[in-house]
Amino acid sequence: MENSRVEIMVGLFMAIGLLAFGWLALRLGEVQLLSQGKTYTLNASFNNVSGLKNGAEIQISGVNVGTVQSIRLDPNNMALVTMQLQREVKLPQDSMASIKTQGIIGDKYIQLTLGGDSELYGEGDTVVDTESTVDIESLISKFAFGQLGGSGAGK
Incomplete structure (x- = not known):
């Protein structure tokens, strides 16, 4: 009888430990299912x-307010960046x-x-x-070749 009581206690302890570990992993991993209510998406x-990558920071006045969720081409062949911003951020x-x-x-970063x-x-x-x-x-190239071409043409 005493053995089964110990086994039940150990089982409960393990189950609570696994649940706590799972919750912590989801919170630290910023799983979108849990953060949907705290963020919203905006495109640019x-x-x-x-050089911009998925997961890059989005800042206002040096403060991180979101991350880059995805980067893709739009129908006009422009780069369309989907940003995930904190819900408190109001953008005029x-x-x-x-x-x-x-x-x-x-x-x-953005x-x-x-x-x-x-x-x-x-x-x-x-x-x-x-x-x-x-x-x-391209700036360095324009400067270097622009300077060389400009000085040679004036002589």
């Missing part, structure tokens, strides 16, 4: 998203989304600059006022 259309319709780099060669419009973006809307990533290689 860019000419160039080179004259806001701007820019792709920035953390540090000189750091990861890319910087949201809030506007002053009273109308707000809603679930699934698309931000059209965007600033694409700067392609450093």
Whole structure:
């Protein structure tokens, strides 16, 4: 009798432990099923998203307010970025989304600059006022070849 009581207690302890571990894994893994009520999606259309990845941060004034959920081409061959933002973040319709780099060669992230419009973006809307990533290689190439071509043409 005493053996079965111990076995029941150990079984209950193991079941509670497994449930707690599962709950913790879901919370730390940010499973979308659990966070749907806390976030909403918003799209942004860019000419160039080179270097931006799924899971990249979305920031307002340096504070992380969401993540990049997906990146795909829209019917106009523009890069359409789906952003998952915290529900508390209210984005006026004259806001701007820019792709920035953390540090000189750091990861890319999206910087949201809030506007002053009273109308707000809603679930699934698309931000059209965007600033694409700067392609450093093409800038260096234009500068180098522009300087060489410009000095040779004037002589």
